[in-house]
Amino acid sequence: MRLILHADLNSFFASVEQQANPYLRGKPVGIIKSWGRTCVIAASNEAKRSGVTTGMSLAEIRSVCPGLILVPADFPKYFDVTRRFIKLCRRYSDLVEVFSIDEVFLDISRTAQFFGGPFNLARSIQQALKKTIGGYLGCSIGIAENKLLAKMAGGTAPKQGIALVTAKNKAALLASAPFTEVCGIGYRLSKKLAALGITRLPQILAAPDEVLRPLVGPYWVKELKRIARGEDNSSLVPLAFLPDAKSVSRSYTLFKDTRDQAAIRGLIRNLGEEAAAKLRQLGQAGRQLGIAVRGEHYSRAGYITGKIFTDDGREIFDRVYRLFRSWHWPYAVRFAGVWVSLLTRKNYLSRPLFPAERRREQMIAAVDRINAVYGEHSVYPAVMLNGRIIRPEVNGYLGDKQYALKTSWRL
Amino acid sequence: MEESVSVEAVFSCGRMQPRRFRWRQTVFPVEQIYLVHVSRRGRDRLYHFSLGSGRMIYELTFNNQSLAWRLVGFYEADSSC
Numbered sequence: 382m383r384l385i386l387h388a389d390l391n392s393f394f395a396s397v398e399q400q401a402n403p404y405l406r407g408k409p410v411g412i413i414k415s416w417g418r419t420c421v422i423a424a425s426n427e428a429k430r431s432g433v434t435t436g437m438s439l440a441e442i443r444s445v446c447p448g449l450i451l452v453p454a455d456f457p458k459y460f461d462v463t464r465r466f467i468k469l470c471r472r473y474s475d476l477v478e479v480f481s482i483d484e485v486f487l488d489i490s491r492t493a494q495f496f497g498g499p500f501n502l503a504r505s506i507q508q509a510l511k512k513t514i515g516g517y518l519g520c521s522i523g524i525a526e527n528k529l530l531a532k533m534a535g536g537t538a539p540k541q542g543i544a545l546v547t548a549k550n551k552a553a554l555l556a557s558a559p560f561t562e563v564c565g566i567g568y569r570l571s572k573k574l575a576a577l578g579i580t581r582l583p584q585i586l587a588a589p590d591e592v593l594r595p596l597v598g599p600y601w602v603k604e605l606k607r608i609a610r611g612e613d614n615s616s617l618v619p620l621a622f623l624p625d626a627k628s629v630s631r632s633y634t635l636f637k638d639t640r641d642q643a644a645i646r647g648l649i650r651n652l653g654e655e656a657a658a659k660l661r662q663l664g665q666a667g668r669q670l671g672i673a674v675r676g677e678h679y680s681r682a683g684y685i686t687g688k689i690f691t692d693d694g695r696e697i698f699d700r701v702y703r704l705f706r707s708w709h710w711p712y713a714v715r716f717a718g719v720w721v722s723l724l725t726r727k728n729y730l731s732r733p734l735f736p737a738e739r740r741r742e743q744m745i746a747a748v749d750r751i752n753a754v755y756g757e758h759s760v761y762p763a764v765m766l767n768g769r770i771i772r773p774e775v776n777g778y779l780g781d782k783q784y785a786l787k788t789s790w791r792l
Numbered sequence: 793m794e795e796s797v798s799v800e801a802v803f804s805c806g807r808m809q810p811r812r813f814r815w816r817q818t819v820f821p822v823e824q825i826y827l828v829h830v831s832r833r834g835r836d837r838l839y840h841f842s843l844g845s846g847r848m849i850y851e852l853t854f855n856n857q858s859l860a861w862r863l864v865g866f867y868e869a870d871s872s873c
Contacts (some may be wrong), residue, residue: 400827401826404868746813752834
């Protein structure tokens, strides 16, 4: 029988900070992106018990948890702990999927027997985590016949607990799991279902297809029924079998609105350079280039699709900036994002034909080699001068997962 | 902050553990190491040690290319970061 284990590191960012600094233990801790940011991106168990939730603004937090201790995020630290956790998990199975920065799936169908069964294997992972990485870290574990149920069980298990889904308790789990713990039912879908009074999986099963179809469409009717039955035959995708990235992107929120055109230009170039560098590290190029901006409560996004693939930061910038200029954006800019999609592998493409193109390719490769030795953006375009250099970072959602996992763990 | 420090460390069983360090003419014994993590800056690998000495928590880094130790932060009991 198939046995899938889902491990979820508890209050991950905050727990890592509390591990590193024992004076934070037992106290409400809120992680912010950096000093000057006004939104909490993660919270400790103590803070959550006081009512702090991810995404809360500091103004809101003052009323629910005035004693909250703010800590700026240290993503390289969290990512390294994740890397070590993955390495630990590989002692228990050769099939490990990194689902997010704090969640992994293991296929223990063939290995559970070597550890005294699935429950003992799970307990062993929890103990090894404390012993080898940090005694203050913990993880909740769910074990079931498929990924969907394992994640659901892990989400409803107590902190540092283990939940094993059997034929006897499966129905109870499906009946009680809130949609927040069901992979595949996101916020928008939950809202649509709530409009019909549907808040639990058995209600989805009981609802006639004709009632659901106008709301969610024919595809999602079938998907929801499948999810409601707890069915999932998806395989684990270990790191070595990660498919090629479908897109790369980088976005950034400034600390304050700006109308300074030079600063906006530098920001967009910076984001384009990072997207391009990611493409080159992945050995891919793209031909659909997009940009999104937001400011003064207005937002706009758009893209252009070309026939020529590119991994050149200047080309990406030229096209997306031209698109941005064509909008005659009258507002300040607070946020910008650049993405590249419709990707293909670079080695599928023909080599540049003209000397100028080849020289440019060689120059970019030389810059990449310098940055590989001295750090990202050691050499950067002049348009980014006088501005704050935005450096690549791993985020909590492991955006650009292929890039984060394939290139960042070359330690 | 980033200040140069002198460190005595033990290399054993594939691990490196600082035992004490000198900062501004004072020697601090390392009483406990709470977390070790690794980051990269180009080809440089930085080993970060979050460790305790007395009532203070210190963060030291070791650069595997330059072999330099740096003090990059310290925290007092009952203070936020």
